[in-house]
Amino acid sequence: MKEAEKGEVQETETGNSTAGRTGAAPMPERIQPTRGWASLKLRDIWRYRELLYFLTWRDIKVRYKQTIIGGAWAILQPLLVMAIFSIFFGRLLGVPSDDIPYPLFSYSGLVIWTFFANGVTFSANSLVVEANMIKKVYFPRMIAPLSSILSCLLDFTLAFMVLIIMMLFYGRGPTLAVFWLPLFLLLAMVTTTGVGLWFSALNVMYRDVRYALPFLVQAWLFATPIAYPSSILSGAWKVIYGVNPMAGVVEGFRWALLGAETRPGGIIAVSSGVAVLLLVSGAFFFRRTERIFADVI
Amino acid sequence: MQELAIKTEGLGKQYRIGGTQARYKTLRESIVDGAKAPFKRMGRLFRGEAYAGTGLHESIWALKEISFEVKQGEVLGIIGRNGAGKTTLLKILSRITEPTEGVAEVWGKVGSLLEVGVGFHPELTGRENVFLNGAILGMRKAEIENKYDEIVDFAGVDKYIDTPMKHYSSGMQVRLAFSIAAHLEPEILLIDEVLAVGDIGFQRKCFSKMDEVAYAGRTVIFVSHNMEAIRSLCTRGVWLDEGKVVYEGDATSAINLYIESFSGESAVSTIAEESHVVDSGLLRIDKVSILDSEGRATSRISYREDFSIGLEIGILGTIEKARLGIGINSPGGQRITTVHHTDKGGIPLGVPPGRYAVLARFVNDLMPGLYVISVGAHEEDSGKSLDYIPYAIDLSIIGTSKEGESPDPANHGLVDMEVNWSEVERI
Numbered sequence: 260m261k262e263a264e265k266g267e268v269q270e271t272e273t274g275n276s277t278a279g280r281t282g283a284a285p286m287p288e289r290i291q292p293t294r295g296w297a298s299l300k301l302r303d304i305w306r307y308r309e310l311l312y313f314l315t316w317r318d319i320k321v322r323y324k325q326t327i328i329g330g331a332w333a334i335l336q337p338l339l340v341m342a343i344f345s346i347f348f349g350r351l352l353g354v355p356s357d358d359i360p361y362p363l364f365s366y367s368g369l370v371i372w373t374f375f376a377n378g379v380t381f382s383a384n385s386l387v388v389e390a391n392m393i394k395k396v397y398f399p400r401m402i403a404p405l406s407s408i409l410s411c412l413l414d415f416t417l418a419f420m421v422l423i424i425m426m427l428f429y430g431r432g433p434t435l436a437v438f439w440l441p442l443f444l445l446l447a448m449v450t451t452t453g454v455g456l457w458f459s460a461l462n463v464m465y466r467d468v469r470y471a472l473p474f475l476v477q478a479w480l481f482a483t484p485i486a487y488p489s490s491i492l493s494g495a496w497k498v499i500y501g502v503n504p505m506a507g508v509v510e511g512f513r514w515a516l517l518g519a520e521t522r523p524g525g526i527i528a529v530s531s532g533v534a535v536l537l538l539v540s541g542a543f544f545f546r547r548t549e550r551i552f553a554d555v556i
Numbered sequence: 557m558q559e560l561a562i563k564t565e566g567l568g569k570q571y572r573i574g575g576t577q578a579r580y581k582t583l584r585e586s587i588v589d590g591a592k593a594p595f596k597r598m599g600r601l602f603r604g605e606a607y608a609g610t611g612l613h614e615s616i617w618a619l620k621e622i623s624f625e626v627k628q629g630e631v632l633g634i635i636g637r638n639g640a641g642k643t644t645l646l647k648i649l650s651r652i653t654e655p656t657e658g659v660a661e662v663w664g665k666v667g668s669l670l671e672v673g674v675g676f677h678p679e680l681t682g683r684e685n686v687f688l689n690g691a692i693l694g695m696r697k698a699e700i701e702n703k704y705d706e707i708v709d710f711a712g713v714d715k716y717i718d719t720p721m722k723h724y725s726s727g728m729q730v731r732l733a734f735s736i737a738a739h740l741e742p743e744i745l746l747i748d749e750v751l752a753v754g755d756i757g758f759q760r761k762c763f764s765k766m767d768e769v770a771y772a773g774r775t776v777i778f779v780s781h782n783m784e785a786i787r788s789l790c791t792r793g794v795w796l797d798e799g800k801v802v803y804e805g806d807a808t809s810a811i812n813l814y815i816e817s818f819s820g821e822s823a824v825s826t827i828a829e830e831s832h833v834v835d836s837g838l839l840r841i842d843k844v845s846i847l848d849s850e851g852r853a854t855s856r857i858s859y860r861e862d863f864s865i866g867l868e869i870g871i872l873g874t875i876e877k878a879r880l881g882i883g884i885n886s887p888g889g890q891r892i893t894t895v896h897h898t899d900k901g902g903i904p905l906g907v908p909p910g911r912y913a914v915l916a917r918f919v920n921d922l923m924p925g926l927y928v929i930s931v932g933a934h935e936e937d938s939g940k941s942l943d944y945i946p947y948a949i950d951l952s953i954i955g956t957s958k959e960g961e962s963p964d965p966a967n968h969g970l971v972d973m974e975v976n977w978s979e980v981e982r983i
Contacts, residue, residue: 287563287661292654313691317677317684324679395670396692397651553653554571 297546303399311402311409318381318410333414334421337369344369348486357488359517360429368485370422371443371512374415375451375505376476381407382455383472386463390556400549401542404459408451426516434518443511446527446534450504453537456545463552484509489526501529504537559628560663561744561775562649567622567658569644569799572615618644619799622658626792628743631776633790633807635783635814641799642779646670646746649777664775667694667742673733678722682713682732685721689736703739710761711735738765744775749782783811783925784886788968812955815926816856823853825949832945834932838875839942841931843868844949847915855950859924860957860972864917867931871909876935878942882916883930884951886970892927898936921971923963924955 349361356364382404462468507530650668690700793810880897932944
């Protein structure tokens with residue numbers, strides 16, 4: 260693997276450079292204005308994977324510094340929302356929950372939702388927060404939102420462990436559908452990254468994003484089947500509902516873990532399509548606007 | 557033939573300067589603007605142009621038609637006034653920002669130091685910040701691990717390395733930051749004015765580290781206002797002015813031409829109201845001039861040519877005893893010397909109101925370069941400041957003396973003292 264890296268264009272391992280440099284590589288790196296749609300340069304991101312690792316690690320280390328309960332916030336956030344939902348929607352309004360105990364029903368949705376909401380919020384602000392870094396150092400800019408999203412995985416894992424405890428408490432073991440779980444986690448990542456890339460790039464140019472986002476996230480929460488099941492919608496509507504990619508993520512996640520009776524087919528298909536579209540368009544939009552980040556941030 | 561490390565052709569960078577200060581817009585502004593030509597605007601936005609403005613925004617060329625070459629192993633100094641485009645050039649070469657036109661070709665891995673300590677987080681310990689900052693500067697984890705001890709040792713913060721950075725003094729932070737930067741080993745190193753930090757001892761250490769870098773055959777581009785640093789480190793120089801290359805050649809010539817460009821500007825400086833940082837209402841120095849050895853007003857003095865500084869003073873009230881002072885500063889703001897009127901038996905001012913003039917003659921020991929003259933006056937007994945002008949006039953010392961003599965290139969200092977060496981004797 261080391262060898263393969265060294266073979267890459269003109270990038271030699273700097274650690275070995277003292278031994279005597281072998282002169283210029285035949286192909287220089289060209290710096291020029293990019294016109295039109297830029298390529299994604301995924302290889303560049305791969306080259307900077309250690310920075311991605313360090314920034315993720317820093318976000319995790321720093322997030323709950325100087326708090327009293329620390330990482331417990333990761334669990335408390337969805338738990339408190341679950342309590343509110345259980346009282347108002349579950350008890351008072353009697354919202355159905357597909358025969359799953361309501362607290363378990365809403366918490367399972369909230370666990371994956373919180374990952375999405377935090378991922379989008381942190382990544383949307385990631386470039387603005389790192390403005391100085393962007394003005395002073397080169398790195399593939401996509402690293403910033405990506406590391407913000409990755410750092411939310413730890414919170415997700417903590418909240419997920421509480422979900423397992425709740426499942427034991429309510430005696431709801433997983434069915435065979437649990438093997439689909441990784442797929443839905445991937446779908447959640449894709450959705451979060453797609454939305455995160457769009458908003459982080461927009462936020463550089465329009466700081467309105469910072470103020471509008473909390474409202475958007477809140478509205479999105481209610482447009483997603485977390486407090487209520489999508490089964491209250493019928494037939495075709497249910498599939499259209501899947502245009503909200505988080506609808507597919509939450510339904511799928513819940514189905515894979517708690518095994519609701521019917522497999523949520525159509526909604527997942529639509530959501531997956533939208534999620535991939537968001538990711539691809541987000542990545543290209545990001546790359547397109549990336550060239551001016553350092554100038555306008 | 558030496559291989560090229562960097563080649564630029566017609567490099568240009570245009571900035572749009574929107575309105576007053578806001579560099580980014582609010583959506584509302586954009587909507588108002590956009591109502592006029594929404595599709596055009598969105599088109600521009602998607603094309604990724606900085607500010608989809610409506611043509612109302614002015615634009616300036618920070619760089620225009622920059623073409624130069626740097627060979628491998630060369631140390632290139634870039635000089636020029638503030639706003640000449642030096643930093644913008646480094647930003648383009650390090651890919652932080654894109655050029656608006658032109659091409660640059662770069663052979664080798666680039667490391668840039670536009671600022672030290674980028675990404676330091678106050679909640680993390682020194683150790684953690686070394687790894688984080690190293691990664692941000694493009695070092696690999698294994699590389700940082702190898703150099704870790706050396707970095708901490710160089711910074712001299714071993715004792716506090718596991719303490720959160722927020723408890724560090726600013727000096728310690730800067731030392732650690734520079735130490736990481738100094739251990740960066742890319743093939744091409746771009747350095748902006750980052751050496752102007754830390755105490756003198758640490759600066760010296762950094763300079764010798766930089767010399768090491770230069771000797772290791774690495775290609776370096778170095779931006780600085782510190783002529784002494786440029787002279788001692790760089791083999792070649794580029795002088796930028798208003799975004800264009802004015803001169804490209806050996807470092808000493810570039811420096812001399814740059815310094816000369818300041819001359820003739822103000823051989824006599826009438827002190828503006830805002831230049832006085834002290835206002836006693838009793839004494840005002842209102843004119844400062846520089847005279848060459850023949851008594852002509854000029855701001856250009858040759859190496860080893862004696863010069864005089866003349867002051868015109870208005871006495872406005874009753875002063876018991878006043879002492880005039882003249883300070884010579886390096887462009888970096890370091891005081892080289894301060895001389896006072898009474899040092900050599902002059903008569904303290906204790907005179908009725910009116911206008912007075914005085915001339916101070918200097919034996920010129922200064923190395924070629926650009927200096928800043930400060931002038932002031934204080935009451936001799938109380939020490940109370942009567943007037944102080946930190947930036948009164950520029951003084952340029954040209955590279956060669958009237959007899960065609962040049963300073964020893966090995967002298968990297970600011971002053972060229974007369975020295976008498978004894979015979980070398982066996983002991």
